[in-house]
Amino acid sequence: MDTMADTRSIFAVNLAPAPVKVAARDVSVFYGEKQALHGVDLDIPANQVTALIGPSGCGKSTFLRCINRMNDTIPAARVSGAITLDDVDIYGPEIDVVELRARVGMVFQKPNPFPKSIFENVAYGPRIHGMARTRGDLESIVASSLRRAGLWNEVKDRLREPGTGLSGGQQQRLCIARAIATRPEVLLMDEPASALDPIATSVIEELIDELRTNYTIVIVTHSMQQAARVSQRTAFFHLGRLVEEGATADIFSNPREKQTEDYITGKIG
C-alpha cells in the first residue's frame, strides 16, 4: 500500500508536540439505562487530525458527538465527566451550546445539505450567528468558505441552484463549507467519506489535510487506510472503552494492546 509511505512522510514533520485543544476526562455516556461510553480520557492536539477508529457500536461516534454537545438533542442521553475546549469545560453552566456549535463545526456521515440554494446553505450559519454586518461581508464569507472547501470553482456560477442538486462528493464538500463558514476552531467529521465513491473520497481526504493548518480535526472512520492516510494521531475504541491512543504511525506499526493489533490486522471488527 503506497499510501502508507505517504503518511509516514507526513508524520516525519509533524511529530513535534502540539498544544492540547480538546481534553476529555473520564467521559461516560448513557443512553437511558445503557452505558455507551466508559470513562474515556483523551487529549486532542491542536491543528492535527485525530482519527477515532474501532468496530461498529464501539462508541467512537458517541464520543465525537460529546465534543459539540450534539448528544443534548437526544432526550435519553446523559453525559458525565468533563470535556474542555481551550481549558474551559464545555458542559459548564456558562457555556452557550449554540455558540459552542459555532466554534466546533460538524460534518456528518451522509451529506445533508439543506434543501435550499448553495449560497443559502453556506450563509445559514453566519446569518443565524449574526456574523456578517453587510450583505457583502456575507458574500465574502460564503466565497471564502467554498474556496477553503475546494468547491468554489465548481459552483461559483450556480450559487442560486439547490445544494441538493450537486453530486454526493460535492454535497459533502458543501457541508464542510457550511461547517467552516462559522469560523470554527474544531471540525468534527463523522465518517465523512463513507457514502462517497473512491474519487470523491480522495478529494475529501486531500481537503482534510489542507484544512488541518487552520482547524483541529477529529474524524471518525471505519476505514483504517483512511485513518492512516489522513491522521496524525489515532484513538482505538472497543466496546465503549478507549483501548489505545497515540501517534498514527505507532498505532499502525507497533500497537501496544493486543485488541488494537487484532482490529488492525482484521481479526475483530
Place this chain on the structure above:
Amino acid sequence: MTPDVAEPAEVALRAPAEIAALRRRRYAAERRLRLAGIAAISLALGLLGLLVVTLVVGGWPAFTQTKVRVDFPVERALVDPADPAAGNFRKVVQLGVAGLFPEATTPQELRAAGKILTPGTQFLLRNAVIADPSLVGRTLTLKVPAADPYDQLAKGLVDRATPEDRRRLSDADIARFDRLVAEGRVSRPFNTALFVNPDSRFPETAGLAGAMVGSALALLVCFALSFPVGIATAIYLEEFARKNRTSDVIEVNINNLAAVPSIVFGLLGLAVFIQTFGLPRSAPLVGGMVLALMTLPTIIIVTRNALRAVPPSIREAGFGVGASRHQVVLHHVLPLALPGILTGTIIGLAQALGETAPLLLVGMNAFLTSTPGGLTEAATALPTQIFLWADSPERGFVSRTSAAILVLLGFLIVMNGVAVLLRRRLERTW
C-alpha cells in the same frame, strides 16, 4: 470455533417434486390474495359509481328550470314610479296571466291559470321595477319560473296517463300549459337560481347561495382557529415537550378526541358557546368553532406525522451549525413538513365541510330566505341545507336534494384536488 455444518444423517429432506408442489401452492395463495383485493376494489368502486349515477340521474332535472315568458303591463294606476315598492304587483301579475289566457273569464279560471307561475312572481316583478323605475307605464316581458307541479310536468316527471283525481294537475291545467308550450312561451334554461338564490319554500326559486356562504364562513372560522392552534400544539408536542407521563396522557387524549362522535362536539358547542358564552344561535361563528374542535385533532395528528417524516439529518445539520431549537424548527423542519401539513389540513376541512350533526345542534339548520351577511348572522350550511331539503314534501326538492349533494361533492373534490396540487407543488426532495 467453526460450527458443525454437516447434516445429521437421519434427516430425510422432501423430494424435489414435493417442494415444487409446495411452491405452486404458494403461488396459488398469492393469486387468491390478489383476486380478493381486486374484488374488494371493484365492489367499492361499483358502489361509489352507483351512488354517483343515482345522484346524477336524480339531480340532473334540478340543474334546469322551466320558465314561462309573460308580458306584464306595469300600469301607472297600479305602480307609482315615485314609490315602486308600494305598487300593487299582485294585480300586475293577474293582468299578465289574463293576457296569456284571453278566453279565461271567471275568477276561478284565472286563479287556476295563475298557479302556473311561481307564487313569488310578484316579488320578481317588484324587484325588476325597483331596479328600473322607467318600466312603469310600459310592458315588462319576464321569464318567470314555472311553479313546481308544472316544472315537473315539463320535465316529463308527471305521468299523463294517471287518472285525473290522482294527479296534482287537472286535465284543464295540463291543457293550459300545453298551449303555452305550443305558443313557444316555455323554455328550460340552466337553473342559475340554484346557485344565486337563498333557500325558499318553493322549489322553483330555492337555491344554495345562503348555504354556500354559510359553509364558507363556518369553514373560515374553523380554519382560522384550528390551523394555528393545531400546528402550534403539534410543534410543541413533537419538538419541545419531554417524553414523559404527561405527554403520553396528552397524546392518548388527542387520539381519543379524534374518535369522539361529532354530535358530542355539537352538544359541547350548544352548552358552552351558546349557553355559557352567550354567542348567537345558528351563527357560522359558533358552527365554525364547533367544527374547529372537530378538526383540531386531525390537524395535530397529520402535523405531527409530517414533522416526524422530516429526516433527522436535516435537524442534525441545523443543530450542527449552531441553530437553536426554534430556528431548526422554523427554518428547516416546518418548511419541509408544510406540504404534508397543508394536505392534512385541507382534508380535515373537507371533513368539516361535510359535517352535519354538530351544526344541527347549534341551530345551523334554520329555514332562512336570506344569505348571511356576517359571522354572527343566522345561516345554514350545505349539509344542513341538504338535510332540510330532503325533509321537504314538495316533489321539486327531491331532485334539488340530489343536486345539492352533487354541489357538496363538487366542493369536496375541488378541495381534495387542491390538496394534491399543493403537495405536488411544494414537495421537495432532499
